[in-house]
Amino acid sequence: MSMAAEMSVALRLPTGSLFEGRATRMTAVAQNGAFGILPNHVDLVTALVPSVLTLTLADGSEAIFGIDEGLLVKKGHRVTVAVMRGVRGDDLGTLQDAVMSKFIEMDEEERQARATFSRLEADVVRRFADLRKPHP
Known part of the structure; x- marks a missing residue:
């Protein structure tokens, strides 16, 4: 493998992409603690825990995500990160507020989706029960 100064990073959500671009450094948190990745880091697969993920972008700026x-x-x-929920913040000070509001919004949407699914499931069961009834 050739030595590289940058790596391609994709941060994906179930509904789309949260970030896609070039970075020179990444920090994240796994179950066994925080770690950093540089472009020539050994290949790896790891599970991430709810935390802050940071990227040093190719232009030298920093991108911060609550995941x-x-x-x-x-x-x-190439680094690909797939998370259930995530939000990009401007800085660590405002990230917590962004995470709280976005995750609360997502929790409410998930609750509504589960309720709708339960109603659909009950309707299917009811219709199957109607099919078993003898019709005159």
């Missing part, structure tokens, strides 16, 4: 649990895969000069 829920997920999976990180590094292969070659």
Whole structure:
């Protein structure tokens, strides 16, 4: 593998992409603690815990994300992170507020989706029960 100064990073949510771009450094937190990845880091797969994920972008700026649990895969000069929920923040001070409001909003949407699914499931069961009834 050739030596590289940058790596390609994709941060994915179930509904789309939260970030896609080039970075020179990444920090994240796994079950056994925080770690950093540079472009020439050995390939790895690890489970992430709810935490802060930071990227040093190719232009020298920093991107900060609040993430829920997920999976990180590094292969070659490409890192893909798949998380259930995530939000990008401007800085650590405002990230907590952004995470709280976004995750609360997502929890409410998930609750509504579960309630709708339960109603649909009950309707299917009711219709199957109606099919078993003898019709005159």
